[in-house]
Amino acid sequence: MSYPSRAIIDHGALAHNFRTLGSSVDAEVMPIVKANAYGHGLAPCVATLQRAGARIIGIAQLAEAIELAAHTRGARPEIFTWIYSPTQLGDIRDASRFGLHLSVPDTWALDAIARAMPDGVEPLRVHLKIDTGMGRGGVLADDAGALIEAALATPGIEVVGLWSHLACADTDSDATARQEEAFAAALARAQAAGAPIRYAHLAASGGALWHPATRHTHVRPGIAIYGIMPDDSDPAAANLRPVMRLEAELTSVKQVPGGTPVSYGHIETVSATTLGIVPLGYADGMDRHASSRAHVTVGGRMCRVVGRICMDQFVVDLGPESDARVGDTAIVWGPGGPSASDWARAAGTIGYEMVARLGPRVPRIHVHQEDV
Ligand SMILES: *Cc1c(COP(=O)(O)O)cnc(C)c1O
Numbered sequence: 001m002s003y004p005s006r007a008i009i010d011h012g013a014l015a016h017n018f019r020t021l022g023s024s025v026d027a028e029v030m031p032i033v034k035a036n037a038y039g040h041g042l043a044p045c046v047a048t049l050q051r052a053g054a055r056i057i058g059i060a061q062l063a064e065a066i067e068l069a070a071h072t073r074g075a076r077p078e079i080f081t082w083i084y085s086p087t088q089l090g091d092i093r094d095a096s097r098f099g100l101h102l103s104v105p106d107t108w109a110l111d112a113i114a115r116a117m118p119d120g121v122e123p124l125r126v127h128l129k130i131d132t133g134m135g136r137g138g139v140l141a142d143d144a145g146a147l148i149e150a151a152l153a154t155p156g157i158e159v160v161g162l163w164s165h166l167a168c169a170d171t172d173s174d175a176t177a178r179q180e181e182a183f184a185a186a187l188a189r190a191q192a193a194g195a196p197i198r199y200a201h202l203a204a205s206g207g208a209l210w211h212p213a214t215r216h217t218h219v220r221p222g223i224a225i226y227g228i229m230p231d232d233s234d235p236a237a238a239n240l241r242p243v244m245r246l247e248a249e250l251t252s253v254k255q256v257p258g259g260t261p262v263s264y265g266h267i268e269t270v271s272a273t274t275l276g277i278v279p280l281g282y283a284d285g286m287d288r289h290a291s292s293r294a295h296v297t298v299g300g301r302m303c304r305v306v307g308r309i310c311m312d313q314f315v316v317d318l319g320p321e322s323d324a325r326v327g328d329t330a331i332v333w334g335p336g337g338p339s340a341s342d343w344a345r346a347a348g349t350i351g352y353e354m355v356a357r358l359g360p361r362v363p364r365i366h367v368h369q370e371d372v
Contacts, residue, residue, distance in 0.1 A: 169206025
C-alpha cells in the first residue's frame with residue numbers, strides 16, 4: 001500500500017543537530033523524544049540519537065518511557081521520565097524493572113514509590129523536581145529542603161538528580177536568571193544534605209541555546225534537536241537543520257474561471273487561476289486556522305492555501321500560468337518549502353505544535369544521510 005503524502009525524516013540532520021548542540025554547550029545533551037519524538041517517529045529517532053552519542057534521553061509520560069524500554073533490544077540510552085499519577089503503581093514497578101530515571105515532583109511520589117517497590121530490588125534512581133518559577137510541576141523553591149530530606153529518608157530510591165524547567169527562556173532573561181538563582185540554591189542545599197547529584201538540569205532548547213548559566217550537568221533540548229527553533233526564528237543561524245520534510249502529491253490540478261469560490265463556507269473567491277489539491281487536512285494536523293494563509297511549494301514556487309482547510313485535503317493556488325500536473329509534489333514544510341514555523345505563524349501557534357500534531361495516518365519515511 002502507498003499513500004499520497006509522507007513525512008521524510010532526515011536522520012543525518014538529526015545526528016547533526018545533536019552534535020551541534022553538544023559541541024556548543026559545556027554539558028551533556030539529554031535529547032527529548034516525547035510525543036513520538038515530536039511527531040518524527042520514536043524508535044528510529046532514539047536509535048539515531050544513540051548512535052550520535054546520546055547516553056540519556058528524556059520522554060515525558062512514564063507510559064511512553066516503559067513502552068520504549070520494553071521495545072528496545074540490546075543497549076539503549078538511559079531513560080529519564082517525569083509524568084505519572086499516584087494510581088500508576090504498576091508502572092512505577094516497571095520503571096524500577098527497566099532501570100528508568102524517574103522524576104519526583106512532590107512527596108506524594110515518594111509515598112507512591114515506597115508502596116510500589118518490591119523489597120530487594122535495585123534502588124530506583126530519582127531526580128527531584130523543583131518549581132523555580134514555571135508554576136507547573138515540582139515543589140516550590142521554599143519547600144526544596146523538605147523534599148530533599150524526605151527523599152533521602154525514603155528507602156528503595158537513590159537520589160541522583162535535581163531538576164527544574166524554564167518558563168521564559170525565549171522571551172525574558174530576567175525571569176530566566178531568577179529561575180537559575182533559585183535552582184542553584186536548591187542544588188547547593190541538596191549537596192549540603194549529602195545527595196550525590198550527578199544530574200542537574202534546567203535548560204531545554206531555549207536555555208541550551210541562549211542561557212549558558214542554566215546548563216549545569218545536562219541540557220534537555222527537544223525542538224532544537226528536530227531543527228526548529230523555540231522562538232520560530234531561522235535554525236540556520238544556530239547551525240541547525242530541519243529534520244522533517246512534509247510532502248504530498250497533488251491529487252487534482254484544474255483551471256478555474258474568475259469568480260470561483262473555493263472550499264467550505266466560500267470564505268474566498270479566486271480570479272482565473274489553476275487550483276491544486278493537497279491530500280492532507282486538519283485530521284493530519286494541518287491547522288484549520290492556517291486556512292487562506294499558509295503556503296506550500298510546487299516546482300519551487302510558493303503557492304498559497306485557498307479557502308478552508310478540510311479534514312483530509314486543502315486547495316492551493318498554483319497560479320494562472322502554472323504547468324503543474326496532477327501527481328506533482330507539493331512541499332508543505334521542510335527543506336525546499338516553507339518551514340513548520342511559517343505554518344505555525346499562519347495558524348497562530350508554534351512550530352512545536354505543527355510537527356507534534358502531524359497525524360499517525362501520514363507515513364514517516366526514515367532516510368539516513370547517505371540515501372538523501
Ligand atoms: C518538552 C520538554 C523539554 C524540551 O523542550 P524544548 O523546548 O522542546 O527544547 C524539556 N524539558 C521538559 C520538562 C519538557 O517538558
